Amino acid sequence: MYFFNKLKATFLVSVLALAVVSCKDDPTVDKPDENIVSNKKYGIGVRVEAAGQSYNYILPVENLMKEGVVSPVGYGIDVTGKIDPTYGIQNGHDIYVSEATAIKKYSIASGDVKELDNVVIDYSQTYSSFMAKTAFMNNTLNVLSYASYYDPTTETRNRRVFIIDTAKMILKADNPVQFPVPLIKDPNNPEQYLDKSSISVTPTSFGISKGKLFVGYKNNKQTDIAYVLIADYPSLTNQKVASVSGYGTVSGSRYQTRSSFFDEEGNFYFTTMADSKFYTLLRIKAGTTAVDPDYIFDLSNYQVYEEGYGGTNQDDQHTYIKEGKALIGGYVFDIRNKKLVKNLNDSGYGKVQTTSGDGIHVDGANIYVFVKSADSKYYVVRYNLDTNEVKRGLEIGGGINYAMGIVQY
Numbered sequence: 001m002y003f004f005n006k007l008k009a010t011f012l013v014s015v016l017a018l019a020v021v022s023c024k025d026d027p028t029v030d031k032p033d034e035n036i037v038s039n040k041k042y043g044i045g046v047r048v049e050a051a052g053q054s055y056n057y058i059l060p061v062e063n064l065m066k067e068g069v070v071s072p073v074g075y076g077i078d079v080t081g082k083i084d085p086t087y088g089i090q091n092g093h094d095i096y097v098s099e100a101t102a103i104k105k106y107s108i109a110s111g112d113v114k115e116l117d118n119v120v121i122d123y124s125q126t127y128s129s130f131m132a133k134t135a136f137m138n139n140t141l142n143v144l145s146y147a148s149y150y151d152p153t154t155e156t157r158n159r160r161v162f163i164i165d166t167a168k169m170i171l172k173a174d175n176p177v178q179f180p181v182p183l184i185k186d187p188n189n190p191e192q193y194l195d196k197s198s199i200s201v202t203p204t205s206f207g208i209s210k211g212k213l214f215v216g217y218k219n220n221k222q223t224d225i226a227y228v229l230i231a232d233y234p235s236l237t238n239q240k241v242a243s244v245s246g247y248g249t250v251s252g253s254r255y256q257t258r259s260s261f262f263d264e265e266g267n268f269y270f271t272t273m274a275d276s277k278f279y280t281l282l283r284i285k286a287g288t289t290a291v292d293p294d295y296i297f298d299l300s301n302y303q304v305y306e307e308g309y310g311g312t313n314q315d316d317q318h319t320y321i322k323e324g325k326a327l328i329g330g331y332v333f334d335i336r337n338k339k340l341v342k343n344l345n346d347s348g349y350g351k352v353q354t355t356s357g358d359g360i361h362v363d364g365a366n367i368y369v370f371v372k373s374a375d376s377k378y379y380v381v382r383y384n385l386d387t388n389e390v391k392r393g394l395e396i397g398g399g400i401n402y403a404m405g406i407v408q409y
Contacts, residue, residue: 043092043108044380045359045404046072046396055080056404058108064361064368064380064393064406071398082106082113088134088141090166092409096141098131103143103162105169109409117169121162132159132254133206133215137233141166144177144206144215146254150197156180157201161213163234175236177215177229184221194221204252204316205260205270208233210286216260216270218249226250226272226282230289242284244291248274252316258360261320269335271318271328277305281328281335297338304329306354319360321367321385327360332367332383342383344369347390349381359405368393370403378403 040060048055057076072078088096093109094116104118133144145160156178163173181196205216205228213233218226224245231239251273252259260270266286271279278300283292306316306329319327324336330345330352344352350371361368365385371392372378378400380393396403 041409042361043077043407043409044070044394044396045407046076046378046398046400047402047404048072048399049401058407059396060409061394065382065391066394069395069397071396072400073398076398077108077113079108079113088131088136088143089405089407090136090141092407094166096131096134096166098143103131103141103164105166119164119169119171121171121174133203135206135208136166137208139166140164140172140234142206142208142213144203148201150181151178152197154178155196157199159203161236173234173236177213177231177236178239179215179217179227179229180241182219182222202254204250204254204257207260207262207268209262209268210266212266212286214260214268214270214284216250216252222249223275224248226270226291228268228270228284228291230284240289242289242291244272244282247272247280247282247296248278251279257316258318259316261318261326263320263324263335264322269318269320269326271299271304271316273305276300279304279328281333297333297335299328302329302331302340304331317354317360319362319367321362322365323385325385327367327369329354330369332385341385342388342390344371344381344383344390347371347381347392349373349379349390349392350377352381353378353403355403355405359403361406361408363408368406370396380406 040062042061042064044059046057056079057072058079059070059076061070093107095106097104102118102120105116107114107116131143132146135142141164143162148157148159150157158176158178161175161177165172179201181199184194186192186194200220201217203215203217207214211233213231215229226244226247226249228242229239251271262268268284269281271281273279281297281299283295285292324334325341326333326335331340332342334341350373353370353372367383369381370378371381378396381390382393383390
């Protein structure tokens, strides 16, 4: 998504030439097999920048914890200008992106990028199929559209939710979520109120669990109210809004960041961020439509905030692990008992890097993250929840600028 510019440049050949030579001289650098994906279990998404251009690669690997170096040079699957692997990933190798008025399904399982199918979205609003937020549920891709429009009849700002059957690639449903626009006084004229049509709404989290859809959102005029829209799924009926003040707005951005998660019981957890950039974790209990007044986890003592792309939006990568443990920023918390379990930034390997979409990989008690060392090297690091141990795995070479995420084939 926003991490990549889908631009091509012949300059890349000359820029990477030196890297190719250095990699060939390095015996620790893994080389691709004849069939690049046939015996691989994981794919590592990376970005390389050169002369103002961005290039995207997926690096297929068998073992994330193997010692050595993998690099996009002569090894990765080049997906530049074709797809963005952070849009929506299903089963590890099926990737969904929006292009013009279509949502396309690609596969990288064969070692190349192949378009499998597509579905055309018939909707008049510009960028209607732009995939602002995605969630998979029972073999369906659920897309919250980027475009919005103000409806003066309902005084709501509306976005579409497209429900797509990923096996048949057909549109099963297309319904709106309606974000009520509040009445806000004009700060320059307290006797007047702002025109509601001038107030924008930004969804920052999106999830589905136990027959309910949740969308955390904020508007561009209020800085101390957090909103969550809740609706029946898949009908999107009975839309209600939970709100809470005193903790800032919901955190995250309009892109494929993760600012919320569910636990095993279906409780919805989301973070807010105050002007001071301090975070608070809040909860909506399963089966309810209000913010739980008895659950407030103050995270102001932890450096959770990360500046996002272009310095305008913060990136969140909140990931639920299991048994009440969750990763928020570079920290593993016991969210039920509101206490820190492990600071992964103190592992001695480097600072945990935020990723978009489904970039964090969870496998049972193991959670895999990226770290960037003091000398700007990128590594895969595994944290085991049962043993509370952190171990370093593969190094990602080739002069990458960003590690996007890990998928499992």
